[in-house]
Amino acid sequence: MDRMGWKARHPNHDLRLNMDKKINFDTRLVRTGSDPKNQKGVINPPVYRASTVIFPTVKAMKDAEKIKFDTTFYGVLGTPTTFALEDAMAEIEGGYRAVSVSSGLAAITTALITFLKSGDHLLMVDSVYGPTRNFCNTTLKNFGIETTYYDPLIGTKIKELIKPETKIIFTESPGSYTFEIQNIPAIVKIAHEHNIKVILDNTWSAGYYFKPFDYSVDISIQATTKYQAGHADVILGHIIAKTKQDWFELKLTTGALGQAVAPDVCYLALRGIRTLSVRLEEHQKNAIEVANWLSKRPEVDTILHPAFTSCPGHEIWQRDFTGSSGLFSIILKDFSTKQVNEMLDHMDYFAMGFSWGGFESLIVPCDPTKIRSATKWNASGPLLRIHVGQEDVQDLIKDLERGLNRLSGKKI
Numbered sequence: 001m002d003r004m005g006w007k008a009r010h011p012n013h014d015l016r017l018n019m020d021k022k023i024n025f026d027t028r029l030v031r032t033g034s035d036p037k038n039q040k041g042v043i044n045p046p047v048y049r050a051s052t053v054i055f056p057t058v059k060a061m062k063d064a065e066k067i068k069f070d071t072t073f074y075g076v077l078g079t080p081t082t083f084a085l086e087d088a089m090a091e092i093e094g095g096y097r098a099v100s101v102s103s104g105l106a107a108i109t110t111a112l113i114t115f116l117k118s119g120d121h122l123l124m125v126d127s128v129y130g131p132t133r134n135f136c137n138t139t140l141k142n143f144g145i146e147t148t149y150y151d152p153l154i155g156t157k158i159k160e161l162i163k164p165e166t167k168i169i170f171t172e173s174p175g176s177y178t179f180e181i182q183n184i185p186a187i188v189k190i191a192h193e194h195n196i197k198v199i200l201d202n203t204w205s206a207g208y209y210f211k212p213f214d215y216s217v218d219i220s221i222q223a224t225t226k227y228q229a230g231h232a233d234v235i236l237g238h239i240i241a242k243t244k245q246d247w248f249e250l251k252l253t254t255g256a257l258g259q260a261v262a263p264d265v266c267y268l269a270l271r272g273i274r275t276l277s278v279r280l281e282e283h284q285k286n287a288i289e290v291a292n293w294l295s296k297r298p299e300v301d302t303i304l305h306p307a308f309t310s311c312p313g314h315e316i317w318q319r320d321f322t323g324s325s326g327l328f329s330i331i332l333k334d335f336s337t338k339q340v341n342e343m344l345d346h347m348d349y350f351a352m353g354f355s356w357g358g359f360e361s362l363i364v365p366c367d368p369t370k371i372r373s374a375t376k377w378n379a380s381g382p383l384l385r386i387h388v389g390q391e392d393v394q395d396l397i398k399d400l401e402r403g404l405n406r407l408s409g410k411k412i
């Protein structure tokens, strides 16, 4: 695949390592964004910290300005460390190129404002990450952009919601907290028949278990904060474009906004990517074991894990995904908030806190009734979102067992 400016930035690089899709994915994951021949043999890219980049002549400066998105021109636009990570993110998702921004949320908001203008209409999935909904209901609304929320399981019926002004269909699959799997190919087909772009928040799959561009999605979002960085110490986001034109539009917006990321965090994310496949496999294995165990507990009503038949859209997950990560939810039977708090306040290994995708196990309560507008949330009891980390899975199960006993008032 032609990546504009890539050869110029990596004159001595063996391009096969980054480009050849015949090389197995895990091998590419280890080699991508690495350019030892241009770094005195050092396997990892150095952390280039820069505001100022200097030029030897006026001509060199003017020439560089013409290709400023493809060369090291000014710190805000990135340094070789940023570019190395962007190459890796594009490689993981299978896109044309990636753009780095300050957080996963910034990736979402930047993509939306790049492709929407005043008077446009946006179709937004009802199970979307809460801060994305907030952005639509505040900033986009203030700029005269109308949002209609739609049922995550809508499939081909999305057609009925399209207006002449609709420019974007935003998808997130599985949905935040409630894990509905969307029929992305069906939505993309209808969107493209109407000249509408599809944006996907692909964070849950880490770009590893779902390949958005194989399904003709236009723009993929990664909260790099989660699995790529993988160690709960980085906030970072990426927008990955399928086409050169869309990538360029995104660069114009990030340049105009002054969206810059520190090379140090790019370095950490690139380091995380080297172990992405082994970490994800461990998250997957542990999460399935924990979810299986939970499915047999009398306190649990429903397992919302895409690999389980009880998860809405499970058959689509089976068709389109190649695996599952470490994040899922459970719906409890009808327990009170006090009982849930009694469970959560005394966990030994499952910590309470937001974000996910790091090495650690996490658990948080959520009430989706408050964050739905197109659909009604009618669950039998409270919902808990669980991230299964890299701890010993038997320790995690014992922690949950003690917690569920506290919940139901059983003597331990």
Ligand SMILES: Cc1ncc(COP(=O)(O)O)c(C=O)c1O
Pocket: 103, 104, 105, 106, 129, 172, 176, 201, 203, 204, 223, 224, 225, 226, 235, 236, 237, 355, 356
């Ligand atoms: C699905 C999803 N997308 C985006 C984000 C935002 O990522 P960040 O925390 O880097 O802003 C999150 C964060 O939890 C998320 O869960």
